[in-house]
Amino acid sequence: MSTILSVENLSKIYTLGSGLFGPSRELVALNDISLTVKAGETLAIVGESGCGKTSLGRCIIQAQPATEGRVYYHPKDAAKVELTALSKRELKPWRRDVRMIFQDPMSSLNPNMRVFDLVAEPLRIHRIARGRELEERVYDVLAKVGIPSDAAGRYPHAFSGGQRQRIGIARALVLDPKLVIADEAVSALDVSIQAQVLNLLDDLKEEFGLTYIFISHDLGVVNYIADRVVVMYLGHVVENAPTDLLFERPRHPYTEMLLAALPVADPTRRKGRSTTPRGEIPYLGNRPQGCPFHTRCKYAQDRCRSEKPALRAIDGTDQMAACHFAEALELQGAFEAPQKASA
Amino acid sequence: MPQIPMAAEPILAIKNMSITFTSPDEADVEAVRQVDLTLTAGKTLALVGESGCGKSVTARAILRLLDKSALLPSGEILFNHGQGTVDIARLKPDSLAMRSIRGAEISMIFQEPMTSLSPVHTIGDQIDEVIVLHEGVSPKKARERTVHLLDQVGISGARERANAYPFELSGGLRQRAMIAMALACTPKLLIADEPTTALDVTTQAQILDLLRQLQDDFGMAMLFITHDLGVVAEIADEVAVMYLGDVVEQGDVYEVFRSPQHPYTQALMNSVPHLRRKADRQRLSPIKGTVPSPKDRPAGCAFTSRCPYVFEPCAGTRPAPTEVGAGHLARCHLLARTKMEALA
Amino acid sequence: MAVLLMETPVSEIAPRRIARESQLGLMWRRFRQHRLALISLWVVVFFYAVAILAEFLSPTDPSAYNARYTYAPPQGIHFFDRNEDGSWYFGPFVYGYKTEIDPVALRRTFVIDEEVRLPVRFFAESAPYRLAGLIPMSTRFIGLENPRDPFYILGADRLGRDLLSRLIHGTRISLSIGLAGVTLSLFFGIVIGGFAGFYGGRFDGVVMRVVEFIRSMPTIPLWLGLAAALPRDWSALQTYFAITIILSLIGWTELARVVRGRFLSLRTEDFVTAAQLDGASDWRIVTRHMVPSFTSHIIAAATLAIPGMILAETALSFLGLGLQAPIVSWGTLLQDAQNIRTLATAPWLLMPGLCVIVVILALNFLGDGLRDAADPHGR
Incomplete structure (x- = not known):
């Protein structure tokens, strides 16, 4: 598989409390992130609030400038483009290829525009189609996401959360993108609607030949949809591995903690006290020295407190982890036993 | 007459309860239809359903926290407070009887602790106040209890943290403080309305674990409202599934999840x-x-x-x-x- | 895909009417439920209609004086009366005046003479005039059959001018100065506030400090100073516009703050980010996505700003520093009611004050209603 996107040493530092009075402080949201996305795969970025996953998504799509580092987009038949080096005008053609689906379908749809205009807006901006052709393309993509054409004259407030998210997906897909970044795209939805949208994303991926970067905090959803998972903690990538491997045998203690904390919809598999996570996520402005996770890690050694582990490949696997003891630790996975035939 | 063991006696029995919302412009809407629920000491009943199914409304009805447009046209909410039972559905929401139940006998924790904790008072003062109000002990004694409670809910350095304002605490600690406040008068029933929904998964696991442990210590009944089946499987003894105002299925959690x-x-x-x-x-x-x-x-x-x-x-x-x-x-x-x- | 289509029966989700309503349509729907605001809307519409049709509605020329009827009391308007033969008289009429000498003060006063009945005619002939300075007309809404008879429904002032006619013309000046002032403020407010809010950063900081500086100045002395600096020999029209500009100098700051606030909060809205990620230009984002989202707020804020303007004009004119005679405004009318002796003789001269109160209240209720309708969750 060819690479469609690569991120090199990306950092994002926010300056807080800038103003006439008072000192400003720095907040490192992303710390030296590197990753590649292969064409046709679904890469999930998981982590808890404040881990930087949303900042990463926004820096990749150039919704906000990165402080350092580069983001490359690799078009199919052309040389790679450094998105981080482009001006707003130069970026515009690439905005057709890289699209975003937002978490909150209510706030991401302009309440003053009808569904038709919402979906047509990207086509109009890029002057791709007009008149009859525009109409056809809009109705076509609406049909694909399951919104009947007679609803196109309505305003977003007339739709339920799931339907609004479908409209958001239609907006992303109407430009025939190659790469779609979905930022917590199903988190605000009820379970039954969430399942509908997940299936829809699955189908559309096939049909449009899409690549997804799927940002989520929900490991259950990530397990379902992703081919590869990047786990983030306090602005660092702590693990990057194919989904099966990550859930089978995590290589970073934080991944293990996340998996252990995930409630499973089966009362016979209740967690014991031993797996209850320790500690709290440190306040953003108060990052620990050494390994960012050492304050909560039950395997932490002296070395962890002083030396920051680099993200490195684990020999013989496709896994990468940022832990000094990645090879040595026998960490617990989270797979359920295959269900019996009776279920 | 044979003695009925105390454990079998339900703490709260909701029988045939309906809740109707009235509006001057539109037709009345029945948000909850003829619900029967029973809560027993030391046990957790999970009320699960998607948004708008009426689970939160049901919980608020127990504490009579619904606004004036909500009516309870039928049904009973029988609460056993140790000296006989009282039908909460017949009490006035702002009556003395209801106020003495609310917060002392039955207390509630919410999804977002920030909205129910006062931002201008320290958490210690807020918990002290609940104890002084309901039990009439001296402020000094109340503070001793508060520190003990904060310690029990796993807040380290409880004596110092009692002087913290809610905004100084993380989401997880705030939820712990909220739980401490809810448990201040050792309630017989704790209603938890999506207490972990706003929390990260690791913090959620900690809070669920804490609630289980506190239930062992305090022996209260718990009504746990959630939309997450995983959380239900973690914490519940019994489960009631709601859909559009109806309890469509209820029973033992193992039984319901198994079949x-x-x-x-x-x-x-x-x-x-x-x-x-x-x-x-x-x-x-x-x-x-x-x-x-x-x-x-x-x-x-x-x-x-x-x-x-x-x-x-x-x-x-x-x-x-x-x-x-x-x-x-x-x-x-x-x-x-x-x-x-x-x-x- | 057919399966997916079946999964979503969108047609059942909401009544068609509401589903196809725009934001402004929804705002109107919510506004109509606000009874006080709705009544206020009609009150405001009534006053503005009076202002537009001033010449037609006023019974006489506002500057026509008649020294014989100094401080003539209000005649009121009557509809039926008993004739001397016991039969009934129907139709609008007013009573005439007779003079009496006050035995204590030995002052000549007018009293209503119920013996004299002066019939009132609708669409009465009058001297030709131009409605709003444009349409030539020669009828007035009401008038006496004999134009020489005294006609003072609301009474007369010191020079025997008809208070009702003056009030109606004053309405035009006072209300239009409010509207003109707000329009001017709105222009500055939107342009300056819009730039500050959209681009943020240093420019925003400077603009906001300036706004705060202007707002921190005590307004009455500032107005007084500026108004006193106006040359005395300016024409009535020049003074009128000068006063409007003086009032807007302060007024724009409030609107600029509202606009800037909306811009700042909209700038972080997901749908604006979404438009940026679509590749939309700044101009398109502002005009297509941001401005339509706060027009309703602007309408509400502007409505709430009008009363301030009207009050300010009234205050300045009352103090003699705003508009000058012969311009008739509520403020200049109230100037006549400044001394207590006049008030004791002719309390009806306070009528303009009543109009000010009614209009200010109505505009405030209307603005509140619009604001609530524009932002139902903002409270």
Whole structure:
């Protein structure tokens, strides 16, 4: 598989409390992130609030400038483009290829525009189609996401959360993108609607030949949809591995903690006290020295407190982890036993 | 007369309770229809359902926290406070009797602690106040209790942290402080309304663990409201599944998860992605359509418009609860028919 | 895909009417439920209609004086009366005046003479005039059959001018100065506030400090100073516009703050980010996505700003520093009611004050209603 996107040493530092009075402080949201996305795969970025996953998504799509580092987009038949080096005008053609689906379908749809205009807006901006052709393309993509054409004259407030998210997906897909970044795209939805949208994303991926970067905090959803998972903690990538491997045998203690904390919809598999996570996520402005996770890690050694582990490949696997003891630790996975035939 | 053991006595019994919302411009909406729920000391009942199913309204009705537009046209909420029972449904929401129950005998924790903790008082002062108000002890004694409580809910350095303002605490600590406040008067019943929904998964696991442990220590009954089946499986002894104002299925948590009987429960469980290897992954089978608004609820079974097994009686007649196992009830015509056939 | 289509019966989700209503349509729907605001809307519409049709509605020329009827009391308007033969008289009429000498003060006063009945005619002939300075007309809404008879429904002032006519013309000046002032403020407010809010950063900081500086100045002395600096020999029209500009100098700051606030909060809205990610230009984002989202707020804020303007004009004119005679405004009318002796003789001269109160209240209720309707969750 060819690479469609690569991120090199990306950092994002926010300056807080800038103003006439008072000192400003720095907040490192992303710390030296590197990753590649292969064409046709679904890469999930998981982590808890404040881990930087949303900042990463926004820096990749150039919704906000990165402080350092580069983001490359690799078009199919052309040389790679450094998105981080482009001006707003130069970026515009690439905005057709890289699209975003937002978490909150209510706030991401302009309440003053009808569904038709919402979906047509990207086509109009890029002057791709007009008149009859525009109409056809809009109705076509609406049909694909399951919104009947007679609803196109309505305003977003007339739709339920799931339907609004479908409209958001239609907006992303109407430009025939190659790469779609979905930022917590199903988190605000009820379970039954969430399942509908997940299936829809699955189908559309096939049909449009899409690549997804799927940002989520929900490991259950990530397990379902992703081919590869990047786990983030306090602005660092702590693990990057194919989904099966990550859930089978995590290589970073934080991944293990996340998996252990995930409630499973089966009362016979209740967690014991031993797996209850320790500690709290440190306040953003108060990052620990050494390994960012050492304050909560039950395997932490002296070395962890002083030396920051680099993200490195684990020999013989496709896994990468940022832990000094990645090879040595026998960490617990989270797979359920295959269900019996009776279920 | 034989003595009935105390444990079997329910702390709270909701019988046939309905809640109707009135509005000057529109027709009345029945948000909750004839719900029966029983809560026992030391046990947790989870009320699970999607948004708008009436689970939070049910919980607020128990504390009479609903606003004036909500009526309780039928049903009883029998609360056993140790010296006999009182029907909460008949009390005035702002009466002395209700106020002495609220916060002392029955207390509640919410999804977002920030909205129920005062931002201008320290958490210690707020907990002290609850204790002084309900138990009339001296402020000094109250503070001793507060520190002990904060310690019990796992807040380290409780004596210092008592002087912190809510905004100085992280989401997890705030929820812990909120729990400490709810437990200040050792309530007989704790109502937890989505207490972990706003929290990260690791913090959620800690809070669930804490609630389980506190239930062991305090022996209170717990009504746990959530939309997350995983959380239900973690914490509940019994579960009641709500859909559009109806409790469609209720029973022992192991029983309901092992063999869900109502089509909605089944569909809900099939909508949750399970952790599987790629090779074993199955396509999710979501419920078709969306939840109709309570105004457009089908006259019969509320699930009619989305049910894959719908047949003649569903649209017109509301199914009665059918016993499908020991203490395991489901409201579905299909089950009633199967049972009839089995008896015939 | 067919399966997906079946999964979503969108047609059942909401009544068609509401589903197809725009934001402004929804705002109007919510506004109509606000009874006080709705009544206020009609009150405001009534006053503005009076302002537009001033010449037609006023019974006489506002500057026509008649020294014989100094401080003539209000005649009122009557509809039926008993004739001397006991039969009934129907139709609008007013009573005439007779003079009496006050035995204590030995002052000549007018009293209503119920013996004299002066019939009132609708669409009475009058001297030709131009409605709003444009349409030539020669009828007035009401008038006496004999134009020489005294006609003072609301009484007369010191020079025997008809208070009702003056009040109606004053309405035009006072209300239009409010509207003109707000329009001017709105222009500055939107342009300056819009730039500050959209681009943020240093420019925003400077603009906001300036706004705060202007707002921190005590307004009455500032107005007084500026108004006193106006040359005395300016024409009535020049003074009118000068006063409007003086009032807007302060007024724009409030609107600029509202606009800037909306811009700042909209800038972080997901749908604006979404438009940026679509590749939309700044101009398109502002005009298509941001401005339509706060027009309703602007309408509400502007409505709430009008009363301030009207009050300010009234205050300045009352103090003699705003508009000058012969311009008739509520403020200049109230100037006549400044001394207590006049008030004791002719309390009806306070009528303009009543109009000010009614209009200010109505505009405030209307603005509140619009604001609530524009932002139902903002409270």
